[in-house]
Amino acid sequence: MNRKLRRAAAIAAAVLLSLPGAALAHGFAGDRFFPATILTDDPFVADEMSLPTFTRTPAALEGSRAYDLDIDIAKRLTPDLGFTAGYGWKSVRPPGGPSVTGFGPLRTGLQYQLFVDAPHEAIALANLGATWAHTGRVSALAAPDFTTLTPGFDFGKGFGDLPRELPWLRPFAVTGNLSIDFPTKTESAGVPNPNNFNYGFAIEYSLPYLQCCVKDIGLPAPFNQLIPLVEFSFSTPFNRLTPGVTTTGTIQPGVIWSGTYFQIGAEAILPATRASGHGIGGLIQLHFYLDDIFPTTIGRPISEWR
């Protein structure tokens, strides 16, 4: 076999290996590229890393404010099976008191890509998340002393398949999450640990999609790579209820700039319910595409490592 043939065969093998289920990582469904949203779990397995996410939360009901520094990583084990892990450092500043600092709980997840429907820009994923007991500072920062298992369903839908007569709506996309928390301990220090129903979604308007697939309106860089979005996230306890414990959630308008090897996201954080605090918070995230940075090594699924 000559060199050209060997190269062609190697490329063909790599392409074919990446095609099953069209699970290409990096959030593709047909023409649609889904960025990694900050609040809403991504509906695709990926080789990506957030380093860091810096968050200033809105003030809590009693007036304290938290500053979080988080790291998250997603890794494909096979083209359709992925693993996630996240860990964060937190500083809580109560009004008039000294700051309390420490780590929050370790979060992990196992994900399976259910389908990728290219013509309809639809994508879905099943996941099982776990928040682990005693992996954060329990007494001072209220990190859990119990493990919580959270099965969930994540989905995404681009609207590029709308009729051509609606060109300005075609760059829209929605991603969303549905999950339930199952704490492995029914109460901690005399306080019940309820099951929670978690739900959230993100509405995105992709200027890259507008430029590539609808109408080139001549946007210059960096505007041609911006994805304005609004994210919503809520959590509602539905058993073992404690008086005053009710639905919490945030609404987060912001923007993501998606480059070749990384993206940068920034969002404001607005409490969506009275129990969610008051005031305005914010966050900024630097997120790397490992599959693009290391396309032949750690950016590939582990099952394809040689």
Added chain:
Amino acid sequence: MRAVLFLVLAAGLAIGGVSTVRAHAFLDHASPAVGSAVPAAPAAVTISFTQNLEPAFSGVAVTDAAGQRVDLGNAQIVPGHPDQLQVGLRPLPAGIYTVTWHVVSVDTHPTQGTFTFDVGGR
């Protein structure tokens, strides 16, 4: 803390290594432009991408409103421009045409896309 240091190091390597690697090929611009109306029929469609392409796994087709191919079937990488894909066109009457492309960048990342252009400038 060791895990944090490892991740910081990995990020540093990632940032330091970006100039020598490739990534997904996205459409940068096209002629005729995406979604444009052109007064006269173009002789070819040329698409420029953000990365260099693998010729054997990259292609483009142009169809009319009835779904019939109107390209010459000669899609190729533009000589001297490894990031450009071009296909010749038959003489086109007025109408809306759909360009469907699929490419593989030189590091084997596949991407695809679709856009239209309008001949006759309606």
